[in-house]
Amino acid sequence: MYKFTAKEKFxxxxxxxxxxxxxxxRRYKIDRTTLWRWRKQYDGTVKSLExxxxxxxxxxxxxxxxxxxxxxxxxxxxxxTIGLNELYGKLCRQYGYKRNPVxxxxxxxxxxxxxxxxxxxxxxxxxxxxxxxxxxxxxxxKHVPFECYTGNEDRERHYQYTVIDEASRKRxxxxxxxxxxxxxxxxxxxxxxxxxxxPKIIQTDNGVEFCFLRGKGNQGxxxxxxHLLDKLCLHFGIKHQLIRPRTxxxxxxxxxxxxxxxxxxxxxxxxxxxxxxxxxMAAYLKRSxxxxxxxxxxxxxxxxxxxxxxxxxxxxxx
Numbered sequence: 001m002y003k004f005t006a007k008e009k010f011x012x013x014x015x016x017x018x019x020x021x022x023x024x025x026r027r028y029k030i031d032r033t034t035l036w037r038w039r040k041q042y043d044g045t046v047k048s049l050e051x052x053x054x055x056x057x058x059x060x061x062x063x064x065x066x067x068x069x070x071x072x073x074x075x076x077x078x079x080x081t082i083g084l085n086e087l088y089g090k091l092c093r094q095y096g097y098k099r100n101p102v103x104x105x106x107x108x109x110x111x112x113x114x115x116x117x118x119x120x121x122x123x124x125x126x127x128x129x130x131x132x133x134x135x136x137x138x139x140x141x142k143h144v145p146f147e148c149y150t151g152n153e154d155r156e157r158h159y160q161y162t163v164i165d166e167a168s169r170k171r172x173x174x175x176x177x178x179x180x181x182x183x184x185x186x187x188x189x190x191x192x193x194x195x196x197x198x199p200k201i202i203q204t205d206n207g208v209e210f211c212f213l214r215g216k217g218n219q220g221x222x223x224x225x226x227h228l229l230d231k232l233c234l235h236f237g238i239k240h241q242l243i244r245p246r247t248x249x250x251x252x253x254x255x256x257x258x259x260x261x262x263x264x265x266x267x268x269x270x271x272x273x274x275x276x277x278x279x280x281m282a283a284y285l286k287r288s289x290x291x292x293x294x295x296x297x298x299x300x301x302x303x304x305x306x307x308x309x310x311x312x313x314x315x316x317x318x
Contacts, residue, residue, distance in 0.1 A: 006049040009038050013049075064099075064107055071095045072104070076113050084108070124249070130167045133314050136201040136241075138254040139163045139188070141179055141209060144266070144277065151272040158277060160261070161187040163202075164254045165195065168314055169296060170307035171257055173285050175278050181228040184209050188232060202233060203241045205251060211242060264288070 004012070016024050016035070025031060042048055064072075068091075075090055076082065082090075088104055091097035097104075108114045130136050144158040159179045164171045172194045176183040192198055204210040212227050233240040243250035265284045271277040292304035298313065305313065 006046050009042075009049040010046045013038060013042055064103075068095070068097065068099075069107075071097070072107070072113075076108075084114075127252075131314075132318060133165060133167050133311065134195075134197050134199045136166045136203055137163050137191070137199040138166060138251050139184075139202055139204045139210070140251055140254040140258070141184075141207070142258050142261075143179075144175070145269075148266055148269040148271060150270050153273075158274060159183070160258075160281070162254055162257060162261075163187070163191045164257055165199070165311075166253055168307050168311040169253065169257075169293060170195070170289055170311050171254075171285070173261075173281060175274070175281050177274065179207075179209050181209060185228045185232050188229070198236055199238060201239045201241050202229075203243060203251060204229075205243055205248065206245050211240070260288070 012024060012028055012030075012035070016039075019027075021032060021035065025035065038049065071091060071094075072087075075087055079087075084101065084105055088097070088101050091104070105114075139162070141159055141161050144160055146155055149155050149158075156177065157179075159176045160173055161176060161183065162171060162173045172191045174187055174190055176187070188202070210227075210229055212225075230240055232238075248255050261284075265281075265288075269277075269280060271280060289307045292306050292309075294304055296305040296307065296310045297303070298305055299317075
């Protein structure tokens with residue numbers, strides 16, 4: 001909590017003469033009770049607003065006694081690795097300690113007997129982005145916001161499937177009525193047709209539309225059944241790679257593209273039917289692949305490239 005000096009209090013009371021109380025409280029982050037206490041304390045001089053006393057050197061009547069402090073220090077010195085429960089038990093049995101364990105813990109923390117170790121900040125490892133087309137695709141799905149629908153029929157959930165080529169950042173998106181294995185397989189087949197090639201790796205999260213729960217010895221099966229996406233990948237010789245659970249940053253490129261969709265598309269989208277959503281999404285897909293991006297730079301210059309331009313450059317170099 002911030003402590004006001006006498007000059008700052010004087011400035012607040014001076015402003016109170018020409019400014020409403022509610023504005024003063026909001027501007028200086030104080031309540032009315034504090035303001036009235038300052039007014040009662042003020043006698044026309046700045047000195048009257050100075051604090052009357054300080055807690056420095058004042059001891060609480062129920063604080064730890066010197067005998068208790070000495071007993072705690074002795075036990076901690078003899079047992080440097082002792083835990084709080086064991087320390088509290090020895091104090092009670094050997095020294096007749098009758099205080100609450102919380103009181104003991106606060107005393108230990110305040111006097112630096114127990115130091116809380118700071119966690120090391122997470123430093124993400126560098127990500128190896130492919131330099132050629134078809135090395136890896138990132139695949140994900142998001143739901144279309146409810147507020148975008150303006151039709152008269154009952155609202156139903158609609159989903160946007162997204163796949164992005166990591167080298168060119170070119171994307172393919174398509175709308176579906178359900179989030180399921182069949183929708184995933186249909187979308188991947190449409191992506192093959194859209195890009196004109198098949199990738200070596202398809203990377204997804206651990207959603208049920210992409211895989212079964214993969215535990216030890218499960219190996220992607222459930223009750224003897226194989227996920228439809230795994231069947232498709234085995235048929236075309238594609239590796240299905242899963243990211244670590246609850247770690248969306250490993251699928252960062254497609255997740256970032258979803259954030260761009262929210263800012264560029266869904267923020268202004270209004271559709272009245274599912275077919276209207278598909279029509280507008282197809283137009284947005286064509287537009288989004290022509291937007292230059294700072295991460296896509298030409299090898300010959302510093303000019304920003306769009307995903308379509310980057311794809312043509314990679315094709316020319318290979």
